[in-house]
Amino acid sequence: MESQMTRPVKAAIVFLVLFVILSKFFSYRILNVPLGLTADEGAFAYNAVLLSKTLHDENNRFLPIFVLSLNGADWRQPVTQYYLTAFFRFFGSSVFNLRYSSVVITLE
Numbered sequence: 001m002e003s004q005m006t007r008p009v010k011a012a013i014v015f016l017v018l019f020v021i022l023s024k025f026f027s028y029r030i031l032n033v034p035l036g037l038t039a040d041e042g043a044f045a046y047n048a049v050l051l052s053k054t055l056h057d058e059n060n061r062f063l064p065i066f067v068l069s070l071n072g073a074d075w076r077q078p079v080t081q082y083y084l085t086a087f088f089r090f091f092g093s094s095v096f097n098l099r100y101s102s103v104v105i106t107l108e
Contacts, residue, residue, distance in 0.1 A: 019107055026103045031096055041098060043069040044076060048084040049093045 037045070047057050047067050057067045067076040087101040 022107055023103060026106060027100055030099045030103070037095065037098075039070060043074070044081060044084055045088075045093065045095075045098045047076065047081060048088045048098075051081070051085040052089040052093070 047069060050057055051063070051067075055063055057064050057069075059068055059072075061068075065078050067078070067081050068074075069076050083105070084098070084101055087097060087104075091097050
């Protein structure tokens with residue numbers, strides 16, 4: 001009985017250790033490569049910050065399903081946009097969190 005109860009605990013520890021190691025691997029120099037933000041990253045981040053604080057996008061639309069961005073030239077995917085919005089809401093908005101949110105999705 002005791003070995004069956006420790007098996008899930010061991011699996012959880014192995015999962016956590018792998019997550020930390022892979023997280024470090026995928027986030028190595030995350031702020032340096034590439035330098036700066038691309039237009040897409042900036043647009044996602046800007047709308048995520050606005051949505052997390054005001055529930056409106058850059059066009060002042062209340063919780064839109066698709067976010068119109070880059071001066072009306074591009075529609076943002078709702079799953080990615082709202083995932084990033086929630087990530088910013090819980091962990092704060094920064095360039096590191098913007099890029100690290102992709103690492104977390106990769107590891108899930």
